[in-house]
Amino acid sequence: MSTTPKTLPKRSEVSPDHQWKLTDLFADQEAWDDTYEETKAQLKKFEEFRGKLSDASNIGACFKFEDEVSLKLEQLYVYTHLYHDQDTANPTYQALTQKGRKLLVDAGEAMSFITPEILSLDDAELDRLIDDESLKAYRFTLQEMKREKAHVLSGAEEALLAQVGNLSQAPQNIFGMLNNADLKFPNIEDEHGSEVELTHGSYIQFLESANADVRRRAFQAVYGTYAKLKNTIGASLTANVNKNMFYARARKYPSVLEMKLYGDNVPVSVYDNLVDSIHESLPILHRYMRLRKKLMGVDELHMYDLFAPLVDEFKMDITYDEAKQTVIDGLQPLGADYLQVLENSFKEGWIDIYENEGKRTGAYSSGAYGVHPYVLLNHKDNLNSMFTLAHEMGHALHSYYSDNTQTYRDAQYTIFLAEVASTTNEALLMDYLLKKATDPKEKMYLLTYYADQFRTTVFRQTMFAEFEKIIHARTEAGESLTPQDLSSIYYDLNVQYHGPDMVVDRDIEMEWARIPHFYNSFYVYKYATGFSAATSFSKQILDEGAPAVERYLSFLKSGGGDYSINILQKAGVDMSSREPVREAMSVFEALIEQMEQLSE
Incomplete structure (x- = not known):
């Protein structure tokens, strides 16, 4: 049949x-x-x-x-x-x-x-x-x-800089064409012994394989390919750094870093505090690497093992209606007003739920002032889609509260703040699911999911941010920046971040060559600060209750009517101090402790 x-x-x-x-x-x-x-x-x-x-x-x-x-x-x-x-x-x-x-x-x-x-x-x-x-x-x-x-600058100077605009896109455009159009990886052997094509899209899937040989072959093939192009990609990245220096000097900024933070009025101390706080917390990441090594049962933990499964895939079938109810239950700590808006949004046509022919992929929150926000989903009945729903509704309710409190001109919040509300929702939902989980396998699956978000969003993005700072500072000091220099800086950072239980394979020194974010300079730190601020908010909400909720709602209502740092500070998260990152790290450490207990 x-x-x-x-x-x-x-x-x-x-x-x-x-x-x-x-x-x-x-x-x-x-x-x-x-x-x-x-x-x-x-x-x-x-x-x-x-x-x-x-x-x-x-x-x-x-x-x-x-x-x-x-x-x-x-x-x-x-x-x-x-x-x-x-x-x-x-x-x-x-x-x-x-x-x-x-x-x-x-x-x-x-x-x-x-x-x-x-x-x-x-x-x-x-x-x-x-x-x-x-x-x-x-x-x-x-x-x-x-x-x-x-x-x-003067009118004539501004006109001249505008003409340079197209030229300034060259490093990013050249890298984009090389990376997306011209660069080809070799075929590799999969777990069944078949020759399969290695692509940008399939690389992470190979790294998630349960077979260590498949992971190693994919890892070596990717970085071996980039190593053959290190001079060309090194030249494009160095050209991007030089372009940034040209604009910083033309616009009279003391450094590229200060120029890039100026738009959001973020002090350089925020950037430095993030890097310093993460350095202070590296022993916690090293502890996670040690635990990963133990859970995988390997004698050596390699760089290509970071995406390998720690537990068997725990199947969670979650319909949209179940996801909706679980999100409502998980966000109870945010109080009656927030929940009322959230429940109304589910009934009032804010959301486009399922995939259809021709529909855009992914998910987002969008909208126009004066009308409720809109959310596009492509819901699948799984855990990831449930977290996507919580995430996008965080954006939507941030916009709703801003729009209903601020004038049109002051309602739009900055990119620096954008990921805070969405990630706070995810943190509260995760806390709820962990408290509710009774099956140890389910609990370990959730803990691994959350711990890897800390690793990739806070530690990894901060390592990227530190790499950017080092290469710009060296160039501004008149030092050379050869492909060998870039590889050496990047390799040393990986050794420092991953700790003594990780075999830092030499191939990883070429990873700088495949990161497109390095052409949107000094941007990635916002992922780490946003995640840290959200984790701090969620911890305060769970620990303090009503007073913290009141502060958090005041943050959601602030829009862009003040500088981002001030808005967060008034709501109880001072990103100019190390405290939010430390609070986030205490949550990460608690996750690892739970994982260690479950693995005994």
């Missing part, structure tokens, strides 16, 4: 109960078209403000109009991109998305004079505007403009 293979439903076949409700943004296509035409016509009005932005009344009127237009642009664009993502093959919404993007570009050009014109005022005039009561709603915007002023 033959069975018909299960195929994905077409979008038209998906139950309305499983779809998000985009009519909350625009009632129909006609309403979108009307708003589009109205907004397009409004762009011409910006010219009325050109040359007049020197007094409070004109600046206030201009900002107010800018907000009105920007809000409509956001709603227009979000509507098209959500429709497009639910069925990417639909030509109507492909065209509409392009139309929405084009309007955003036109709007950017129409508003481009506003900031330079205000910044042409002297500091005393800017200070008067910042203190003007009639501009109170725009105080933070004006403070930010003044803060940036020291690094904005």
Whole structure:
């Protein structure tokens, strides 16, 4: 008897109960078209403000109009991109998305004079505007403009830097083409003795194999391939460092690191504290490596063993309805108000749940101010999808609270803060699941899942961050940076981070050559700080209850109305100190203790 293979439903076949409700943004296509035409016509009005932005009344009127237009642009664009993502093959919404993007570009050009014109005022005039009561709603915007002023150049210099923009993308583009298009790995032998293709996508799957020979072959094949290209990739990474130095000097920053942190107004001490705190906590990671070695029952733990399974795959079949209820149960510590919003979101068309033909892969939270957030999922009945639901609802409720508390201009939170709310939800859910688990195998599976998040998100990203700091500091000091230097720095960091129970295979010295994040310099530290802040929040919530919940909700309501460090500090997480990382490390240590007890 033959069975018909299960195929994905077409979008038209998906139950309305499983779809998000985009009519909350625009009632129909006609309403979108009307708003589009109205907004397009409004762009011409910006010219009325050109040359007049020197007094409070004109600046206030201009900002107010800018907000009105920007809000409509956001709603227009979000509507098209959500429709497009639910069925990417639909030509109507492909065209509409392009139309929405084009309007955003036109709007950017129409508003481009506003900031330079205000910044042409002297500091005393800017200070008067910042203190003007009639501009109170725009105080933070004006403070930010003044803060940036020291690094904005003359019109001619800015025009020249803009022309260099395309050239500055060369290191990243060259690496991207080499890594994604030209680089080919050799075939390797799998656990069945068959020759199989090794690709970027399959590499981690091979590292997760229960067969050590398969893991070793994949590991050596990948880094052997990069080693053959070390001079070319070394040249592209060094060119990226030199590009960063050019911009830092042109814009009068003391260093590349300070330039990269300036946008979020994050002090260099936050970066240094992260690295120093992780150095202080390396014995805990070394303890985890020792435990991993014991659980795997091997005489030597190698770099290619880091993704190997520690326990047999524990099968967790979790339907969407079960996942939804478990997330609600797991987030009980956040209190009645949060839970009410969360439960309403499940009933009010915020979420597009299941995969369908043509739907965008992955998951995200998106939305436009003035309308509830939207969440795209591709739910599978497993543990990972349940954590994805908790994660994305963390983003969605962060946006909901910010939008409902802040003005349009101050509602958008920074990337530095973005992962905090989503990861706090995951930490609370994990705590709930661990307390509820009765099967030792299930508990070990969950503990391993969580411990590896600490290893990859906090330790590994901090090691990347430290590597970036070292290579930029060396170049700024006038030292050379050959491929051999890059490999030596990277290898030594791996030895330091992984400790005495790990055989640090020489091949790992080439890993720097395959990390695309190194071309988006000084970004990866945000993964580690965000995870640490979230772990600190969740620990405070579980330990203190109501007062910590109140502080956490105040964080969710703060949007981007202040600098990220200040927002976290007011809510009880001081990222300028070592305390949040230490709190996160105490959670990690407690996980390892539980794993050790279960393994006895």
